[in-house]
Amino acid sequence: MPATTLTCRRIAMALRPLLLSALLAGCAALPSLEGRIASTVITETKHTQLGEALAPLAAQHPGVSGIYPLADGRDAFAARALLAAAAQRSLDVQYYIWHKDITGTLLFDALRQAAERGVRVRLLLDDNNTSGLDQTLAMLGKQKNIDIRLFNPLVPRSPRALAFMTDFSRVNRRMHNKSFTADNQATIVGGRNVGDEYFGAAGEVLFSDLDVLAIGPVVDDVSQQFDRYWNSASAYPAQLLLTKPVAGDAATIAAEADRIDDTKAAEEYMQALRTSPFVRQMMERTLPFEWAKTRMVSDDPAKVLDKARPGTGVAENLKNLLGVPKKEVDLISPYFVPGKAGTKAFADLAHKGVGVRILTNALEATDVAAVHAGYAKWRKPLLEAGVLLYESRRSWEVGDAREQPGRFGSSASSLHAKTFSVDDQRIFVGSFNFDPRSIELNTEMGLVIDSPALASQLGQAMRSTIPQRAYQVLLAPDGSLYWIARNANGTITRYDTEPGTSVWQRMGVAILSVLPIDWLL
CATH class of the missing domain: 3.30.870.10 (Endonuclease Chain A)
Structure with a gap:
């Protein structure tokens, strides 16, 4: 038999599993959303510690919102961690990318700790960048009071590239939004995803980025925007897509955070946070907010379905x-x-x-x-x-x-x-x-x-x-x-x-x- 024929046959044999997977993936469908429970922002939060600390400030500046720019990555991480620690009723968190590194693991654990205190946590992640997170999200989702949804999810889960081969027009569209809102009293909006490079914890790999911490009336606008995405046709409960964790639950995430806390890199980073003037000002409620008319802009979540x-x-x-x-x-x-x-x-x-x-x-x-x-x-x-x-x-x-x-x-x-x-x-x-x-x-x-x-x-x-x-x-x-x-x-x-x-x-x-x-x- 000619060598070229043998070569072609070997190539065909090698590609057969991939082609079969692609055909099967083409038949894979998104799960039904029948029975999915809608939820909305918790608005009765004026008597939370954040409400009692921030509402009087907002009352002194009617019709405008307080804005504090977060240009430094460490300040941006500290702001999220402190809001998560202060929340008493709700955390609504929406991101395009979330890495499982030092800052990503610590923030996962901050959400877990909030849920343990009885805080309702809603975590909405775009599914394009959750590769390697399925088990972590499945474990976190076992924690009472935590609800996780994946936006515009990829099917099949593995290999994820097949989703692009079989459903490119849909999965090529992504949710790029980023917000972190505590008790409907304070929110962080901007360009940062969650990961060490965004928070100044990645050594040589750093991003120059910008968020703002906002209080006042614009916070409710951000919360309403979150609800639109959370209850949209593209937000799928994570449990419909993820396999059950092989072993472990939310306590595993706590143990991972403890392990990271003991590393030299994390200790250096946390020491920098402890000496941050921003952290001191936030704890002492002396942040110099800029009070200004502030309006939120957001795309309709139906945009990813080309229906906006x-x-x-x-x-x-x-x-x-x-x-x-x-x-x-x-x-x-x-x-x-x-x-x-x-x-x-x-x-x-x-x-x-x-x-x-x-x-x-x-x-x-x-x-x-x-x-x-x-x-x-x-x-x-x-x-x-x-x-x-x-x-x-x-x-x-x-x-x-x-x-x-x-x-x-x-x-x-x-x-x-x-x-x-x-x-x-x-x-x-x-x-x-x-x-x-x-x-x-x-x-x-x-x-x-x-x-x-x-x-x-x-x-x-x-x-x-x-x-x-x-x-x-x-x-x-x-x-x-x-x-x-x-x-x-x-x-x-x-x-x-x-x-x-x-x-x-x-x-x-x-x-x-x-x-x-x-x-x-």
């Missing part, structure tokens, strides 16, 4: 709430893919004399090279229109990220904050990236805050701090791009190719940039 009403998305709401810029726009987006329409919109603003400053990741700092390829092709037309483009460096000389955090970010390996301001008057903080995926595919949420103080801080950072800590992209007379880095000693370094990258990285981006994949980014 046109014109109701976050992108459309932001246009209405932020208004037409008259003087300047400052935008920070780690995944910035403006496309033809977005590029024209920014160019039109610049041609009208509006100052447009944009910060995104440099190729050396991004964690998704394909997204950088989707952005890179639009740099020249943006620069030709007069838009100022900055790309976050992987590192810089001034201090350490965990020692010298800025108000809206710090020295980190990758930018992850999603925020923009208009005319130093209004600012958005949330999960929304300026890319086709956020606009068309994923659900997003965030807060629009009418605060000149916060908006001008972002503007000031974009005018002074960011140029010192990012590459500025410029256009040479011959039409080529070059990058400059402002050094601590006052000198400037010029790069004629993407700084900090290899020829293979640049070649890969060049190939990706010509592929018609922008709609996926």
Whole structure:
């Protein structure tokens, strides 16, 4: 028998199990939601310790909400841990990513401890990033008072890639929302997922990110938004999807948290938390909140089923709430893919004399090279229109990220904050990236805050701090791009190719940039 025939037969035999699995997966269906019990926010919480501490503050500022930016990762973790410890009636927690690392395990245990105290805990996770968590979630779900739902779940559970092969149009859409709400009295909304890299606990791998802690009337808006997702057609009770844990229950999670507590890395991290001025201020109820009119924006959860009403998305709401810029726009987006329409919109603003400053990741700092390829092709037309483009460096000389955090970010390996301001008057903080995926595919949420103080801080950072800590992209007379880095000693370094990258990285981006994949980014 010819060798080629043998080779083909071996390939066919090797692929047969995979093809069979794919066919069986195609027959797999999502479980029925018949009998699923709806639940809503617990509103009678004014007599909880959070209610008694925060309600008097809100009463002094009727009609507005109190906002405190959480730029430092350790503060962001501490805020969640302290809210979980203080809650007496409810915790509503919604995330896109939750890692089983130091901070992820400790927060799982914080939810478990709250449930043991009698707090109702509702945990809603997008299912795209729960790989490796099935057993942990199944154990946590055995704890009384904890209810877990998976949003837009993957079927089959393993191998998960088969769900994309057989149901791509659905599972390609994800819930990107992020919120952590305690007793309907305080909430945390922003760009952070749950994981060490988001909370400054991952050593060399850090994200520069931004959340806000909010109190006042906007908290109930976030709670109502959570209810919409929790009771939506895409939220499946975890027990319908997960197999029973092989061994262990919620106590196993407590033991894992205890084990992590004893590690050197965790001890160093917790020591940093104990010395944090933010923790002291939060415990002493002396946080300097910025009081401002604050409005929540959120996509309809039906968006992942392609059933949301046109014109109701976050992108459309932001246009209405932020208004037409008259003087300047400052935008920070780690995944910035403006496309033809977005590029024209920014160019039109610049041609009208509006100052447009944009910060995104440099190729050396991004964690998704394909997204950088989707952005890179639009740099020249943006620069030709007069838009100022900055790309976050992987590192810089001034201090350490965990020692010298800025108000809206710090020295980190990758930018992850999603925020923009208009005319130093209004600012958005949330999960929304300026890319086709956020606009068309994923659900997003965030807060629009009418605060000149916060908006001008972002503007000031974009005018002074960011140029010192990012590459500025410029256009040479011959039409080529070059990058400059402002050094601590006052000198400037010029790069004629993407700084900090290899020829293979640049070649890969060049190939990706010509592929018609922008709609996926």
